[in-house]
Amino acid sequence: MLRVLGNSTVTLPRYLNLEPSLAMDWLEISWDELHIKERVGAGSFGTVHRAEWHGSVATMKRVRHPNVVLFMGAVTRRPHLSIVMEYLPRGSLYRLIHSLASGEILDQRRRLRMALDVAKGLNYLHNLSPPIVHWDLKSPNLLVDRNLTVKVCDFGLSRFKANTFISSKSVAGTAEWMAPEFLRGEPSNEKSDVYSFGVILWELLTLQQPWSGLGPAQVVGAVAFQNRRLVIPQNVSQMLSSLMESCWADDPSQRPSFASIVGWLKKLLKSPVQFIQMGGS
Incomplete structure (x- = not known):
């Protein structure tokens, strides 16, 4: 499952810029590919929903750490500007x-x-x-x-x-x-x-x-x-x-x-x- 944070004024996480050689279209996710489910939270940057992407969680070919939430990609086309991350079921x-x-x-x-x-x-x-x-x-x-x-x-x-x-x-x-x-x-x-x-x-x-x-x-x-x-x-x-x-x-x-x-x-x-x-x- 994925965690989707969406809002018209959301700022993408700064750690996305750690590997500038990556093509941005590789990180791009189409809003239509996300099957949005229930809302699981809300904050100052937007609301958080559970979602499915191609029925599962894809593995990114980036350096990552098991104790840092995995960034999956982003929807960068308005009006659905969103960050897509892995979903952790026990919450905070x-x-x-x-x-x-x-x-x-x-x-x-x-x-x-x-x-x-x-x-x-x-x-x-x-x-x-x-x-x-x-x-x-x-x-x-x-x-x-x-x-x-x-x-x-x-x-x-x-x-x-x-x-x-x-x-x-x-x-x-x-x-x-x-x-x-x-x-x-x-x-x-x-x-x-x-x-x-x-x-x-x-x-x-x-x-x-x-x-x-x-x-x-x-x-x-x-x-x-x-x-x-x-x-x-x-x-x-x-x-x-x-x-x-x-x-x-x-x-x-x-x-x-x-x-x-x-x-x-x-x-x-x-x-x-x-x-x-x-x-x-």
Whole structure:
């Protein structure tokens, strides 16, 4: 199945330009070839529908990653400007985390494996040439397949990192997951995604919503100007507490790379110890 995002003002993802040698007609999909089914969501860029294309999902001959949602092609003729991506039936990680059955579906090691999925996807994006900074990394922008594999999606705010830093003054995202320097409108780099990952890791470990009870403006004040961070429960292991704290360092240069985060999480998954002590979430 495919995921179709359609709107008359939609902007195609910037990562489509990674291989300029590809002929654009090879990526072109005719609207008439899509069998549009039910609507599965909506956002600021348009609505999302489930669809079939030639009865199945075609494999693209591009470099891709198992933890990044696969781009299939695009409808570039008006009035049906659309992006066509693979369909992941379990929906967003946010919805899965905050569902009533999350505690039954997501045991401790499954949650840690999901965090590893996210880190692998971002490590891939950050190591492209030029690197891609997501800038809106949050659990609603992570999709989950039938096997509970997590994939990074929604590159609406993504930018190529041409220099050391990129301006964050002209875009907006979701304050609960955003780095303090980004919220202050300061120049930022890929380490802003690392901060956001720390919030996602906190969500997976606590099964709670970040900054619950605070409005967006209050979150901006707390994170960007009061140097506050989410409270890590005492029942979370010291190893994971240290990882989250390092992701949330106020100085972006002190935050780890996703390459090191991947190594850290792999090491933790090989450990026989519990990551969350009994009696916690």
